[in-house]
Amino acid sequence: MEDFEIKxxxxxxxxxxxxxxxxxxxxxxxxxxxxxxFLEIARxxxxxxxxxxxxxxxxxxxxxxxxxxxxxxxxxGLNHCDxxxxxxxxxxxxxxxxxxxCIRTVHAEQNAIVQAALxxxxxxxxxxxxxxxxxxxxxxxxxxxxxxxxxxQKKYHAGQxxxxxxxxxxxEIVHVEDKVEDYPDQ
Ligand SMILES: [Zn+2]
Ligand SMILES: [Zn+2]
Numbered sequence: 265m266e267d268f269e270i271k272x273x274x275x276x277x278x279x280x281x282x283x284x285x286x287x288x289x290x291x292x293x294x295x296x297x298x299x300x301x302f303l304e305i306a307r308x309x310x311x312x313x314x315x316x317x318x319x320x321x322x323x324x325x326x327x328x329x330x331x332x333x334x335x336x337x338x339x340x341g342l343n344h345c346d347x348x349x350x351x352x353x354x355x356x357x358x359x360x361x362x363x364x365x366c367i368r369t370v371h372a373e374q375n376a377i378v379q380a381a382l383x384x385x386x387x388x389x390x391x392x393x394x395x396x397x398x399x400x401x402x403x404x405x406x407x408x409x410x411x412x413x414x415x416x417q418k419k420y421h422a423g424q425x426x427x428x429x430x431x432x433x434x435x436e437i438v439h440v441e442d443k444v445e446d447y448p449d450q
Pocket of ligand 1: 314315316317345349350351367368369
C-alpha cells in the first residue's frame with residue numbers, strides 16, 4: 265500500500281470513530297419527559313405555599329404550554345398559617361375515623377383554576393400537574409373546569425373519593441409514585 269492510501273484509510277477510520285462518539289455522548293444526558301418537566305415545576309411552585317400541611321403545588325398545562333400555576337395559601341391579603349397557625353377542622357368520616365384538615369387555605373389546584381378565571385384563560389382539555397393527589401373538593405372543581413388529565417407525584421391519604429369521581433367523569437389520573445404524601449397530624 266502506498267503512503268497516501270494508508271493515510272486515507274486512517275482518515276476514514278477516524279471519521280467513523282467521530283460518528284460513533286457523537287450519539288453516545290448524547291445518550292448519557294437524561295433529558296426529562298414532559299411529565300417530569302412539569303412535575304418538577306409543580307414541586308418548585310409548591311415551595312411558595314404558606315401552610316405546612318403538604319405544601320402542594322399545581323401547574324395547569326395545555327399543548328405543552330403552562331397556563332397558570334398555584335400553591336397552597338390563605339385568600340389574598342389574609343394572614344398565613346406559617347405566621348398565625350393553622351385553622352384546623354375535624355371531619356368524622358362514615359367509618360368513624362376522624363381526619364384533620366386545615367381549612368384556612370385555598371388549595372394549589374383551586375388557585376391554578378382561579379388564576380385562569382382571573383385572567384380569562386380556558387382550562388378546557390388541560391392537564392394538571394400536582395405534587396400530590398387532589399382532595400375531594402378540588403377533584404370536583406377539576407372535573408367542572410374541563411381538565412382531562414391529572415398527573416400526581418404521590419397519593420393523598422384521603423384520595424379514594426377523588427379516584428372514584430375521576431373514573432366516573434372520565435378524567436385520567438396518573439400516580440408517578442405509589443406512595444402517600446406524609447405530613448404531621450393527617
Ligand atoms: Zn394551614
Ligand atoms: Zn384540595
